[in-house]
Amino acid sequence: MLSLVTGAKTAILLKKTEPVKNCLTQEIQTLLQEMVETMRQAGGVGLAAPQIGKSIRLAVAEVDGKIFYLINPEITLYSQEKTICEEGCLSLPGDFFPILRSEEVTVRYQNEKGLPKKMRATKLLAVVIQHEVDHLDGILIVDRYKKQQRKNIFLKRKAL
Numbered sequence: 121m122l123s124l125v126t127g128a129k130t131a132i133l134l135k136k137t138e139p140v141k142n143c144l145t146q147e148i149q150t151l152l153q154e155m156v157e158t159m160r161q162a163g164g165v166g167l168a169a170p171q172i173g174k175s176i177r178l179a180v181a182e183v184d185g186k187i188f189y190l191i192n193p194e195i196t197l198y199s200q201e202k203t204i205c206e207e208g209c210l211s212l213p214g215d216f217f218p219i220l221r222s223e224e225v226t227v228r229y230q231n232e233k234g235l236p237k238k239m240r241a242t243k244l245l246a247v248v249i250q251h252e253v254d255h256l257d258g259i260l261i262v263d264r265y266k267k268q269q270r271k272n273i274f275l276k277r278k279a280l
């Protein structure tokens with residue numbers, strides 16, 4: 121199991137990652153397998169590279185028994201319909217935040233074989249993908265939650 125990087129102020133978790141140039145190298149292929157093992161052992165449904173100390177644009181997820189290898193993922197479409205989920209994070213053990221997300225997203229990425237993919241995700245998978253892509257952009261749920269709260273306060277003030 122790879123060791124997990126934790127902490128809301130940890131620099132690598134707050135930094136935007138670098139794209140993966142070639143995912144077919146032995147190094148990346150091994151890393152992908154180790155990340156899946158680590159995610160499972162930690163009881164998570166997703167894991168992004170910064171969480172194991174690598175500032176590169178890749179993540180893994182496991183939803184409904186299916187493993188997703190998301191290399192260089194970019195969300196290209198967010199649904200207008202939103203949902204609020206109580207989210208946790210392996211990098212913030214014990215902390216949960218209600219986060220507003222799109223119910224559906226379209227994501228472009230490369231799979232573990234380096235093939236370009238485009239997927240429409242809904243429900244839990246959509247939330248997991250948004251959470252992992254946030255990690256790759258250096259955004260933690262605690263910061264997203266704070267931003268959300270500020271926005272709420274602003275909207276309330278505006279309504280007065």
Ligand SMILES: [Zn+2]
Pocket residue numbers: 208209210211251255
């Ligand atoms: Zn997380």
